[in-house]
Amino acid sequence: MATANDRAVLQTIFKPNTPFGDIPGLDEEEETGQEEEMAFAPELLGHAKDLELQGVSAAESGDLRTALESFALAIQILPERASGYNNRAQVLRLQGDVAGALEDLATALRLSRGRGRVACQAFVQRGLICRLQGCEEEAQRDWEQAARLGSAFASRQLVRMNPYAALCNQMLSEMMGKLQEPGVEREEPSQGGSPGGKCG
Known part of the structure; x- marks a missing residue:
């Protein structure tokens, strides 16, 4: 049975207003997807x-075994369709089969030619x-690709990975706090470790 964390991840994958809810065309097929x-x-x-x-x-109901069987049957029926592999990858990861999940994701990316919502x-x-x-560079590369395809979630992850953007966000937050509450003294952010002191 899936844990609460697993259900939260599934919510992220399968429901709108989550990392995939911000992808254009998620609920309606994109033209390229329709053509394919x-x-x-x-x-x-x-x-x-x-x-x-x-x-x-x-x-979604926590029955990962049945989910895996359904996705496997969908793949068996149409082995050249990317969507089934993408969906099965999430269930495989939740079951602890990270290698299997990565293999399915590679197949989904190959079949989709790196384009579209899948x-x-x-x-x-x-x-x-x-x-x-802990593979930060690989994560960054994938999120850059996803951001190019329209994922605001991936764009936010890229910002969080950028230490200069994080420092700028902290400084902006503190400045806004000072503007909202003039006269309240706040501790100044540390300036160490920011070469040039510029925010992009």
Whole structure:
């Protein structure tokens, strides 16, 4: 059974207003996605989409085994469709199979040719895994790709990774506090470690 943290991550992956809720076209197919999906037989595509929806529903309720089975069946029906791999990767990671998740994300990125909402989701997801593994440069590269594809979540992560942006945000917050409460003395931020003292 999924932990509360796992359910929170699933919420992040499968629900709007989360890291993927800010991706343009998440709830409606993008034109490129429609063109690519037209290559699939409509009855097979419909069946694969239904299985993915069942997988998402199972994952949201904490039934990761059923979710994994649904995504695997969707992939079996349409092995050249990127979405199933992207969804299955999240469940694999939650089950502790990080290598399997990374393999599915690589497949999703290859099949989507690094474009569209599935690629954006896969870059965000892989960036999260890299960050959890302490691979900051790899996470940054993936989030840069996701940000280019329209993810505001990835853009925010990139800002947080930039120490100069973090210092600028801290200084701006303190200045705004002083403007809102004149006469209240606040401790000045440390100036050490900021070469040039410029905020971009």
